[in-house]
Structure formats: C-alpha cells, structure tokens
Amino acid sequence: MEIEQRLEALGIKLPAASNPAASYSNFVIVNGLMFVSGKGPSGNPKGKLGSTFTTEQGYEFARQTGIEVLAVLKDGLGSLDRIKRVVKVQGFVNAEPDFEEHHKVLNGFSELMFDVFQNKGVHARSVFGAVSVRENLPIIVDSIFEVSIETKE
Secondary structure, X not given: OHHHHHHHHHOOOOOOOOOOOOOOOOEEEEOOEEEEEEEOOOOOOOOOEOOOEOHHHHHHHHHHHHHHHHHHHHHHHOOHHHEEEEEEEEEEEEEXXXXXXXXXXXXXXXXXXXXXXXXXXXXXXXXXXXOXXXXXXXXXXXXXXXXXXXXXX
8 A cells, every 4th residue: 555655645646547548458467567558638638739738738748647547557456556667658749840848748757657656666768749649639658567466376
C-alpha cells in the first residue's frame, strides 16, 4: 500500500480505468513487462499544442494522461506496489508543425511517474509531434512497466 499512500499524499484520486477506444486490450503482460496501450487525458479535450493549447496546458494534459495510465495499472494489477519500474514512455503530441516544446509537454507524465514511484519512476522515453491523433486529443502516451508476477500455488 506504499504507492497508494503516496498517491493520497500527492492528492491524487485514481478514476476508474478507461476502456480501450477500439478493438484492443488496455494492457498486455509478457515476461514481467506490462505494455499499456496509448492513453490520453481525462475529459476528452480536443485540439493542438501551439494553437488551441499552450505548453503549460499540454503539461497538465500529460499529467492527466499519467493518472489515466495509473488507473489502468491499478485495475490490471490490483496494487500499484507491484510496479517494479517504469521502463519506457512514448508520447505523441498533437501539435502544429512549428511547435517545438514536445519534451516540455511530456514532462507532465514523466514527473508524475517520478513523484509516484520515485527512483523506480525514472524511465527511457521518446516524444514525437503528430499531425493528428485519435479524437483530436492533445496527447497520447504509450508506456511499459516492469511488474512483479504473482504465481498461484
């Protein structure tokens, strides 16, 4: 319950895990790695960074996306204490062609992972500007986590 207590101290209440937007699973676990499908921010905001939204708003959307991912992890694992490490994060920022602060936007997600998991939250990452993303969301994030595998005896 260590992570749950940290969430409470951070003032974060996890929503119910969102459903996949199409015909796929929210996550797949293979060999101790949990691959979480692309998630976006809560509230279904629509628009592009650099015109509809500022970098600062994008940061908050990335943080909200992190909370959505945490909800999927909790739903899939039962406890966030089963997360051994945040491995890889890949962000797709719906942005105007001249927008250059993708990395600052994705920091909202990355910094949340560090706040929640501390040193286990430090991860490799990539961020890309996208011409378009599903439902015109401002950001979508893919993520990979190392998890402890529970075995049944």
